[in-house]
Amino acid sequence: MTLLQVQGATRRFGGLIAVDNVSMDVAAGEIVGVIGPNGAGKTTLFNLISGFTPLSGGEIRFDGARIDGEKTFAIARKGVGRTFQNLRIFPNMSLFDNVSVGAIGMLGAGPLSSLRRDTKVATEIAERTWTALERVDLAREAHTLAANLSYGKRKYLEIARALAMAPKLLILDEPAAGLNDSETHTLAAFIRDLHAGGMTVLLVEHNMALVMSICRRVVVLASGRKIADGAPDAVRADPLVLESYLGVEEEA
């Protein structure tokens, strides 16, 4: 079943075309990587999907319904969880409070439910939060401030926050940026694990090794266009990809 369907997505910034007529599908349960050189439009594509940036043309469907033009929070509530390339945790809140925001947003806890003794919502939020924290192994530090966390752990905190949303699609924007080899290795295992647990994952990544090792399908963008879409081995052999991207970085 197709979960996410991007059709002819286009985004112009003035004269620049950041994303040019890109179409791609993500089926439920899939793990898809989006790669491409700097400025290829990967993050813009993610921002289009999550509603941060409006489309200039084309359409995006999620779970059968159009989501382009919807507000960011409404898209999130439909089940699109994301992390950010430049970490955006809530620094002056504890880890528990950080992660709880994901659950609160999805359950829409309003002022009245916090005045009534609405233990049902509260229990649900607490359980989701604790489960997500345990999933990334941060439950023991739940009451420290996020600002005091190391860089590597902040990445997991962001992922936990997205997991607390119980999303249908998890979008990870360059999760391995700034991590060393062994940390990247652990992260790859973690993402593979998530996927094995049934999570649909869309991943933007610079680190080719990571993408090639965990993704079953890879979409390649260059200068805003999609130039390849297929299994990692097929993409690796694609002359167009080699020319625009891999030819430069393959030696790594």
Place this chain on the structure above:
Amino acid sequence: MDFYLQQLAIGLSVGMTYALIAIGFTLIFGVLNVVNFAHGEVYTIGAFAGLLVVTTFAPPLLAVLLAVLAVGAFVGVGLERLAFRPFRRFSDEASLKSRAMRESTLMSSLALSIIAREALEIAFGSRFQSVPVAAMINQPIALGPVTITNGDLIILGVAALMLIGLQYVLRHTQVGLSIRAVSNNPLGAKYVGVDVDRTIVWTFAVGSMLGAVAGVLVGFYYGAIFANMGFTPGVKAFVAMVMGGLSSIPGAVVCALLLGVCESLSTAFVSSVWSDMVAYGFLIVTLIFFPRGIFGGARERV
């Protein structure tokens, strides 16, 4: 018709006084990207300093202005030391641009402005201090159907001089070059060897000199000086700055004039007690509909 012409002249003269304050205010905002809430009090202190000089020595206006300039520079440096420097503990980019820094300097300048205002009130009382008649600058001059005063001309002249002088300093001196560099990119300026801290002190000195001169001129123009005189003009200067596009000094001056004229013309339709509404209304409308100022996208820094 004559009535409107007269109101126009009054509006331009009021607008010119707003412009005087707005220049220094915008300079400091343009460089640091923080609001200096104490600018209104610098203006008040300038007025009181001028009054003290006049009542003790009765020198010519030019000498008063020079004395006030010195006081203004002193106050500006002190202000920077007390309210801004302590919060610039780290000069990395995150800290220079951080919200925490902006908000704590906002609060600290607010706190200092309260202290300064209340101290003046304790020292001089809350009543108007009247300026000696000889020192006032409001001799009427008839220009056809319109009457203006010599103060209008002096304020116009000083404002023009300030604008031109400031542009000269910014474009053709070493200090001006570093001010522009810091305004564009504090960290970049630091890396190429600009002494950022010193430049910021200079900015405060220059901006506060302009603010203090504005205070003494307006005080002598209306003939009344009081501890609370800086608040409303300070807000008006802020309005002019926002309307002018935040960091454009010429834009702020034009908008200050526009604001003055609109306020003055509004008295033709409603009682003058409501004229402050015009400024606040302009501010809200600008913020909501023209967040980049009424001249649109052009965002010239300083």
Place this chain on the structure above:
Amino acid sequence: MSDRFRARLIAIGFLALVFVAAPAALTAFGKSYYWQVADLALIFALLAGSMHLVTGVAGLLQLGHAAFYGVGAYAAALLATKAGLSLAFTLPLAGLSAATIAVLVALPTMRLVSIYFAVATLAIGQMLYLIMLNWVEVTKGPNGIMLFSGMKFAGLDLSRPLPTYLVVAATVCVSLFVLHRLSHSYYGNALRALREDDQCADAMGVDTVRLKIEAFGVSGFFAGVAGALWAHTAGFISPPDFSFQTSILILAMVVVGGLGSLPGAVLGAFILILLPEALRPFGDFRNIAVGVVLFASILFVPKGLIGEVSALDFARRQLAGAWRRDGAGAEIGWR
């Protein structure tokens, strides 16, 4: 369990102080002026608490809070003098009218960020102040409004100092309890997320615009209630009570106590009301004391006297349950 017990002890201690110790001491001194100071301190505790929700928790710097306080005071005064309504009606109606104005103000200004929002609230506060000052037909302008009838509730005469104080204290304590629930529950977490990074909160499914407007409305409501209390206790209101200086005074209370901390806001209010009173024998240093205390606290205790972290820790012990893994089960959720 002992944590909960201690937290409950502190809450009982606070209530005992407000409802037993303070009235006993005030009765012993017997000066009606002291009763007024105590009422004022409680009213400002509520004002600081209401601003805490918007400025401390949701991170929207508010420079016009006194205007909502004024709207509530004028609404109560007009309802009491023109329509002859008693406290039971004026309190909620004053709150509702202030909340309505707050929401109307919030609708267009919510898109503004940081300092621009702050200045917009300053401008709107000044506009409301000008209306109080110059709309003479309704507000009587600078002359203010006198409430002759005194405080009445369900036929009881509450105009003597002790009953008045008790009414004020009860209203303030109930309101602060509601604010405590809002700011320390999960709802408070959503508001904190706005403060930290509203775009990011948006991507978590938090309806940021609606949340901001709600917070503004709730805060306006309690400011309005505080205004009604002031109108009924003082018996006379005039525009200077609701000027920019008052907004700054409330802001200073919140900052001194610690942004994001409700107990801090209450403590800040007590300090900034009682300290100038204590200094009164030495001259009128009320306003300058506000400036000095504000400046010193920003410089030396930037997190406030009771910082957000310790305030949350303390408040959540009382709420218990969900915040602690070991409390899972029967005590999950807040009570």
